[in-house]
Amino acid sequence: MSEKKRGFLGRLFGGKETPETQADPKPEAVSEEPSAETPPADDPSIDVEMEVRPAAALNAPPQPMQLDAAQGLGQSMSSMPSAAPLSEDILPTDVSLEAQSDPVIEPPVEPVSAAEKPKQSWFQRLKSGLSRSSASLTEGITSIFTKRKLDATMLEELEDILIQADLGVDTAMAITDRLSDGRYNKEISPEEVREILSEEVEKVLEPVAHPLNLDTGKQPHVVLMVGVNGTGKTTTIGKLSQKLRSEGKSVMLAAGDTFRAAAVEQLKIWGERTGAEVIARDTGADAAGLAFDAMKAAREQDVDILLIDTAGRLQNKAELMDELEKVIRVIKKHDPDAPHTVLLTLDATTGQNALNQVEIFGKVAGVTGLVMTKLDGTARGGILVAIAAKHGLPVHFIGVGEGVEDLEPFSAKDFASAIAGLA
Structure with a gap:
């Protein structure tokens, strides 16, 4: 051949x-050598x-094919039946048909105008993010308080629902006590219960709703970010960096999570986006040494804010917590008052475990404020209320998504209204 x-x-x-x-x-x-293939x-x-x-003659009547008699086949193929015309989709790309059917033209996609998709306000995003938590509470309340008169059994059922939503025992009891006052043996609507729920939650959260104040006269103002794996420390640092840069502040980032190459690269990307210098080392480098270098560089360059990332660590791993203490000791060698702010990121989906994290990290790192993330991924967003009631630490930011606009300063009233499902 x-x-x-x-x-x-x-x-x-x-x-x-x-x-x-x-x-x-x-x-x-x-290959010249014959083979089985x-x-x-x-x-x-x-x-x-x-x-x-x-190709133009493909649909014409077939002509007899001439066979080489020397091949030993000894017969004509002119009597073979005509093959069906070949469709264009099996032709070589360099062959075209003379007669083609009309092409199918897809209708253009109508662009959605900005008026049809208005940008959501922060409260709308918050309410959407807390929809799973509010739906769980609303459904439970509706099932209890529909066409029934208030009695002890109903209050016990409501208390169970509130505790299951991780609002905490104290808050649950405060709500049921408020409902029982003067309402026994009377009908009460689910809407009225949700109003009371919102008011009582706001009472608990109002004392801890404090904006993050970095204008303390310290330069650089050192912010240390701590928390367990997966709570969103690195992402939160990036979002904070963008917010601070938009306010006109100079920012430096320290990639202290030296155990994860992905965390270092992620912080470098945020640095490029926000115009913030990133101090980084190779994977596995000493985190305390990196913090020391970052403190020195920030001072030399008169940076306003230094945001230091740390490796995610479980609060029950003593050796990892010891390393965090070492990082803090090194920072204090440059400035005895630093870190001036220690933010603990908490994943709302962890529920009751978040209470334990606040306690342990508070003892080791001296946590000064909280950032609650991933409230859009859980039906137990009430854990923030339980944390506020037990520890009283300032809550600076809450997050309900991945975008920069989904991390906003904490508002007690907005949170209480959203979790109660109120407009």
Whole structure:
């Protein structure tokens, strides 16, 4: 068989390819030694000469094919039935049909105007993010307080629902006590219960709703970010960096999570986005040494804010917590008052475990404020209320999504209204 590469039609009918239909002028090398996969060239069963017709003639009546009598086949193929016309989708790309059907034109997609998709306000995003938590509470309240008179059994059922939502025992009891006052043996609507729920939650959260104040006269103002794996420390640092840069402050980032190359790269990307310098080292480098270098660089460059990332660590791993203490000791060598702010990121989906994290990190790192993330991923967003009631630490930011606009200063009233499902 010829060593020239066969075209599509040649392969389809099993014949040799003519020079007019050669698709590739550079033939592939063919082994001269016959094998089981490559029949020898003198094999009569495959050496059939065949005419390859232009694409325009494909729909014409078939002409008798001339066979090489020397191949021993000894018969004409002119009596073979006509093949069905080939459709365009099986033709080689360099062959076109003379007569083509009208192309199918897809209708253009109508662009959605800004008026049709208005940007959501922060409260709308918060309410949407807390929808799972509020839905759980609303459904439970509705099932209890529909066309029934208030009694002790109803209050116990409500208390169970509030505790299951991680609002905490104290808050749950405060709500049920408020409901029982003067309402026994009277009907009470689910809407009225939700109003009381919102008011009582706001009472607990109002004392801890404090904006993050970094204008303390310290330069640089050192912010240390701590928390367990997966709570969003690195992402929160990036979002804070963007917010601070938009306020006109100079920011430096320290990639102290030296155990994860991905965390270092992520912080570098945030640095590029926000125009903040990033101090980083190789994966596995000493985190305390990096913090020391970052403190020195921030002082030399008169940076306003230094945000230091740390490796995620479980609060019950003593050796990892010891390393965090070492980082803090090194920072204090530059400034005895630093870090001036220690933010603990908490993942709302962890529920009651977040209470334990606040306690342990508070003892080791001296946590000064909280950032609650991933409130949009849980039906137990009430854990923030329990944390506020037990520890009383300032809550600076809450997050309900991945975007920069989804991390906002904490508002007790907005949170209480959203979790109670109020407009």
